[in-house]
Amino acid sequence: MKSAVIYYSRTGKTRYVAKEIEKMTDATDMEIKDLTNRSGISAYISYAMDIFDNKITYIEPKHVDITDYDKIYIGTPVWGSNVAPAIFEIINRTDFRCKDVVTYVTFKGAGEIKALDVLNNLVRQKGGNIIKSFAISSSDVNEFTFNTRRALKNLENY
Template sequence: MERIILYYSDGGKTKVVAETLAINLRCDICQIKDMKKRDGIRNRFTSTIDAFRESKTEIYPPTLDLEEYDTIYIGTPTWANNPTPAIITLIDRCDLRGKDIVLFTTTNTSDGESALEKMEVKVRARGARVVQQFSVKTKDKSLDQLQKDTDRLFMTLDLALY
């Protein structure tokens, strides 16, 4: 069974979660980059609006060949209770037919449920099957603590099954 983790991270916390999962799963990993400038107060505001509207954006890599993978993990921070524009764009561009998908979010304030639900609808519409989903709370946690929390989640959710 071949697996890959696809993720977007703007502040580094989702990156820590994705990299920790990749180590535990011994699988491939690919960071999706949003080519739109998202840092700074003004850009943060427009980024939140983009997420709320489920806007698409220019990403790198622009497309991915996922044919060799059976299971795809897709991770994103939660912005305004939504997945990020980069992940919305990624899902819409990838051929996910017949794939098993594990969705995850990182979140400061919400439970991530709304973002997970929206991603689930999108990946199912692309012909995939969601086999697991989870959120990682990040508020006031160091990167080291996030790594430990992710290791615990890996064991608790038995993610090696997927």
């Protein structure tokens, strides 16, 4: 069974989880870059503007080819109790029919349930079959690795 991890990460937390999944499952890395300036305070300003604009952003790569993959992991940081714009974009451009999908979010303190709900609904609208979801808090950096390993342990049978 071939797996791939599609994710966006601004400051590395969601990427860290993606890399752990890749190590565990031999999954292919499909990192999505957001071409909008999201550094520092710009992240919050540009995000507010994205909401106004219905979250349109430019991403790289523009598309991912998941034809040969059976299982897809999708990760995003929680932004305003929602998914990051780059993930919104890539899901909209991808056909997830016949794919089993595991979703995850990283977050600082709140909004993870709503963000996972949005994420799962987006994937379902594109035909994906959600088989598992999880959220990892990044609020305590020292706990992050521990919490990641604990969450991924439950993934071993997936």
